[in-house]
Ligand SMILES: Cc1ncc(C[n+]2csc(CCOP(=O)(O)OP(=O)(O)O)c2C)c(N)n1
């Protein structure tokens with residue numbers, strides 16, 4: 001999640017916050033389109049979105065959305081999501097107490113010589129795994145917060161970062 | 177019970193208590209039409225255009241409190257229904273629309289008359305379904321009725337591929353389906369109710385701001401509203417959608433509020449110290465400039481839809497609940513606590529309201545040579561108000577004048593397109609109302625331009641003997657557009673004439689109904705009576721003053737207390753910033 005969003009303001013000077021929402025939804029056709037359509041139709045932001053079935057028998061999926069907006073807009077987004085018929089639960093992990101947030105990313109870094117050695121060294125520091133290598137390239141795999149992934153990407157850029165694939169944030173509240 | 181999908185559709189409708197379906201056949205719904213043919217319980221009204229079917233169902237629904245049902249074919253049949261669906265979504269009208277679809281094995285191949293109906297209608301329905309298995313068809317239809325009518329009502333669409341209609345499956349009755357998870361909260365939070373009661377007890381300048389939610393909640397909600405407002409001596413205003421919830425003859429009645437609302441209503445909203453919004457949603461047509469909206473009031477919002485609360489206006493107290501249930505609790509708690517109010521403060525507040533009323537904001541310049549539209553509506557009101565009367569409207573100036581000059585004593589008597597402002601709504605809606613109330617007087621107050629948009633439905637009125645009265649205030653102008661062009665666009669009347677209008681009397685004859693034209697104020701009463709007495713549909717061409725503007729008016733971007741009362745005040749009133757608003 002992008003911390004810097006906390007410092008942004010909208011046209012009226014209202015603070016724009018980033019919130020991580022977790023939705024439990026019926027895994028039926030069109031449910032993702034409904035959620036995305038709500039965001040685009042009403043002009044809300046999606047910073048990141050992940051979706052997968054989490055309860056096969058109950059046919060429930062979990063959608064994790066990171067969105068930004070003023071406090072009023074965030075409340076409105078939650079109320080609008082709650083109105084969708086296939087949405088069973090809406091949790092705002094940002095306000096409901098501490099939560100763990102993780103994202104998985106793959107980075108392809110192409111280079112040789114010092115740059116290549118430096119990339120590998122930094123990957124170790126960041127606890128990224130090498131999941132593919134050729135004589136000119138590495139694919140690193142890393143799991144962490146969105147900020148950590150951003151930071152690693154920034155470091156890799158001058159070292160030959162070619163491509164990046166990110167899953168988007170998955171999040172759970174801490175404790176029971 | 178095993179049966180075909182098509183038979184299931186008809187059985188499910190019967191089990192849901194459906195008496196009328198508005199529809200139009202086509203290839204993808206032929207099996208359902210075949211089943212309709214072989215039964216007599218459900219009446220089918222054959223429309224002339226699917227948009228007409230949806231508006232008829234809306235009129236039917238709004239005047240009865242029951243969901244309206246529509247049946248259309250795939251592709252163009254479904255896309256023609258889109259405007260009506262959007263209209264029903266914005267005005268919270270319960271509809272169940274069944275559409276045919278190409279067979280499942282053709283979906284996605286650009287088959288003949290294939291459209292992605294659930295994709296197209298996703299943003300304009302409360303929910304929709306594509307049924308891919310006959311075993312699930314009956315349960316889906318029952319769930320459709322549940323979703324359309326529970327919580328904040330709205331339109332749903334069920335898309336049924338043709339092979340699903342032919343295939344056999346097991347029918348399940350409404351009470352045999354698994355309880356749908358969609359169960360919106362209807363009972364209010366009792367702490368919030370207690371807080372509201374306390375606010376009513378201590379308010380010095382309270383106002384009830386009511387909306388379509390009161391009507392949707394059912395007649396009991398209107399009764400409770402009347403009881404509380406009258407007992408507490410609290411003035412009541414209403415949105416366009418809520419007219420009739422509180423009677424026009426009631427002692428607290430302020431009239432409609434908003435852009436073309438009454439002076440007393442808008443001034444009361446601006447000056448109140450407690451605003452209780454009941455089933456209304458702070459539409460931009462109501463609030464005017466937000467920064468100056470009712471600056472000194474505590475605001476309470478009762479709404480069944482949590483997303484309506486704090487959407488536009490931050491309120492001090494939000495109560496999620498059904499209006500009827502909430503008002504019942506409010507009345508109970510307030511009564512238990514001795515029905516206290518600030519009697520003296522309220523008396524002086526009501527005196528203030530009386531002063532505002534004395535401004536007589538609906539005054540217009542009378543004429544003995546041309547029919548003023550306001551005069552036409554005054555006469556219509558005088559001659560019909562004691563009758564068993566239902567009014568629908570089109571969209572434009574005539575709609576606003578109708579809201580200002582007609583009085584409604586009961587809910588469900590006034591059908592208009594509020595949220596979407598759909599020209600072409602009124603004629604089909606009037607037919608839907610008449611089908612539900614065959615013996616009532618049903619009048620569509622229309623503008624000539626709007627009326628032409630769905631005039632083909634006169635054929636439906638004739639075929640099904642719906643004696644609807646089309647009262648057209650013909651100013652040969654897209655009057656509302658003309659008014660804005662005069663006030664905001666330097667009197668450049670770009671394309672706001674109604675050129676090449678038909679001869680409405682001959683048009684009536686062509687449809688086989690009665691046509692009346694009236695242009696002299698002296699003849700108006702007789703002409704209106706002739707319309708009312710005629711046993712059949714009438715097209716009444718009322719030639720009115722062409723350049724009349726609708727007042728009062730809060731120009732876009734202005735506050736409630738910056739209302740214009742008449743022509744003299746209109747020079748240069750709308751600034752560039754306001755002109756950008758619609
Ligand atoms: C389908 C549709 N198209 C355009 C508009 C924009 N519009 C609002 S009022 C109006 C003019 C309506 O003219 P008429 O029906 O003659 O009513 P009047 O204002 O003259 O009483 C128009 C074009 C609309 N509301 N609906």
Ligand SMILES: [Mg+2]
Nearest residue numbers: 623624653655
């Ligand atoms: Mg007109």
